Amino acid sequence: MSVASADRTSEPNHAKRVLVVWAVASVIATPLVAIFVGPLFPPGNGTEQSREQGLSNTWMVSVLTPVACLLLVFFVYALTQFRHDGGAIIDGPPLRNENRIQVVWVAASAVIVLFFAGFGTYELLQNGSGGGQGPSPIAVPGGHKLQVQVIGQQWTFTYRYPSYGGLETPQLVVPADTLIELHVTSLDVIHSFWAYELGVKADANPGVDNIAFVKTKGPRSFHIHCAELCGLWHGYMFETGRVVPQAQFASWIAQQQQTFAPVAKYLPAYATTYSPDPQRRAG
């Protein structure tokens, strides 16, 4: 076996080259990504929560850009500089370890990881980030809240407004500039209430009151999907909701109460969870 290649005295300083290219690439790419790609991240600026999720995404992609740059620069450099096409099999230098590199690598990855965990926790505790937090939420934004219950069943969502006599409607309409407290539950299997532009996702579990908060901004419409496989027509379990001005919301409620007045007496009393007769489920 040939070991002649081990002493290449005229070897350029590969490490320095990679680090310089990486530094230049990162310095150029990171601001570009943060400024131009960041704002493209979903789910837009429709609510406090969705703005915050977008911010999280922007931060993460900005921190990860130098990481990706390092690996890409390294691989492009290594795979082009160290390729060996000749017929003879020549061994490289037997480098088995270098503690300094290990320590730097482990320390750097630990710092990034701890930053993400800390940042994510901070963001989460601000206002719950629009995610379902279960029956006893830890991140509760202060202020007046409008309660809206989301009931998942195969294969539709219905909505109840406990502050308006437990009115139940098949459409979700919420007032603008209001803190909404969503209580998500299910009558049969697991669904997931996903209001994309609102930045809300909360699983609807039978027998569970899953609470999520969202602070709406201006009027808009938003898409609602079921995000947990719930059986045959899961793919069709989508609809459009609306954020409307406060005054319009009041008139909408009044109109809905009138529309559903004939069936209101058949509704069960408002509760955080419902327990329907298992023999009478859909499907």
Add this chain to the structure above:
Amino acid sequence: MSAAAVTVRPPLWRRLVGFNLLTACVLGVGGWYVGWFAAHGVAGKSIAYFSSIDYNEVSIILAYICGVLGFLIGLGFFNYPLARLRGYPPSLRAKENEGVGRYFGLCTDHKVVGIQYLVGIGFFLFIGGLNAMLIRTELLRPNHQVFPAGTYLTIVGLHGTMMMGMMTSGILGPFGNYFVPILIGARRMAFPRIEALTFWLLMAGGVILETAIFFGGFPTGWTGYAPLNVQSYPGMDCYIIFFALVGISMTLLGLNMIATIVTMRAPGLTWTRLPIFVWGVLTTSALMVLAAPVLIATLGMALLDRAAQTTFFIPSGGGSSYLYQNLFWVFGHPEVYVLALPGFAIVLEILPVFARKPLWGYRLAVAGLLGVSLLSFFVWQHHLFVSGINGDVRPFYMLSTELISIPTGFTFICGMMTLWRGRIRYSVPMLFCLAWFFNFLVGGLSGVFLSDVPSDVTTHGSFFSMAHFHYTIMGGPVFTFFAAIYYWVPKMTGVQLNERLGKIHFWTMFIAFNSTFFPLFIAGFLGQPRRVVTYPLNLQFINDWVSASAFVLGASMLLFLYNFVRSLVFDRVPAPVNPWHSKSIEWQLPSPIPVHNFDRIPVFSGDPYGYGETTGPVAVPAGAPAGSD
């Protein structure tokens, strides 16, 4: 085979009678009907708690259990225990059958089991891939068109379940069984009959899963969440029995590997000289042994919920749907590392050979494997960030999930520093290993978004997470699966695989893979949920692009199949004994490797990565290596 041996060969029909695959299939189908009628006699009509559908769950479950037992009887798995009961001494067969027939029955030669695994798993991988093609066909248009909604969900479920179940043994099955005993200088696995059992259980399971289509399919995807699984058609029972068989197979495979590696290493093979692939197998086996029993128990409970009116997972009966989610992911998250870890190990095993340098940071690499396997038991609730379960421990799971990227990074730095200043040769196995770095980088970085709760609220359950796990468990394990095939099949068969076709296969697969799954990150960010038969009109371009790429990806698999069949059946160019100039012990043996591997047990003098150092091969098997007996 001498002429004399040919003259005493019995006629074909006589050779087909006996304990083999044919008998097993006959007894399997027979056993199915025995169970079916027996349970109908006992249980009468449907006793399913929830379902108004007139099916008798008990008879279907019992039919499958009896079918599996009949299949195992037909293969001869009960011969040895019965012989022991009748007082025969414990022994392995003195000499394995040499003919092709040994591939179609119970064989205790670990090399035969390895090849059985390769073909069997490859077959079901292909079936699972076909399902993916059907999914992408359906998603060519935003409205549903090709399949009814229920059929579509069944196809999605069959694809996911087949891949997640069958591919758990995708690398440990073929290459673990074949090469672990050789790499540690042993002649066999610790429990050769159990080794064969793990394979045949998996094959029985694969067929059972596919029969779900005769029983209405199942609408739950691979996760099988309760209570949806309780109200589903009897196809759900096929899912449950398949996954339970996979769980049993995984547990046994893991135990067997651990026992083999711990107790059967040759002299001189200390823990720090163990090839990194063997470390990968060891850590994966530990995950299998600890995680798979949870799955078996969970599915047992689901089975009782369906058939015996228990309500473990049914809230209106006092159970909890969270319980199923929790138990499933306690198994499920280690399971994805069962898929991924052998890939890490294969990359680190193959890189030194083609970079012509020792594996850099051996101890760090081992620490990475151990760290990932340990942490993988503490992250499962990141699948449940928005489920409302334990809302207050989400910061912990966010931290533990992000911590797991540190030991994963060990694999990266060890691989990268192994390449550093090497003399890199781009053979096909090396290309697949290098692709692993790119794919796993994309998969890992996208995983950071999913591990962060605020970001996960958007991406959870969308095509973003689907793209993420395809990057990690297809871009990782499946690419390394092919790396291992191109690397080791010349040793397993003694025949070369066509290098040029291999390179065409690699580039088609790599480009098509990225072209398929990268746009799905965007589709997910734009709000397309997973497992839906319809999607918004504005996403049609992305979906059509993805479908077209997926078909090319499928075609690249056909290209591989063409290369494999052509090289092994038609061209049959004999492979050199050591085509890659590796210093590892398997390449010092003749190809194909003789039945008992070593005439004398080798003595190891170092690890197999001494490239550029003056040491020779890692160990020279003592005695003459020639001849098969």
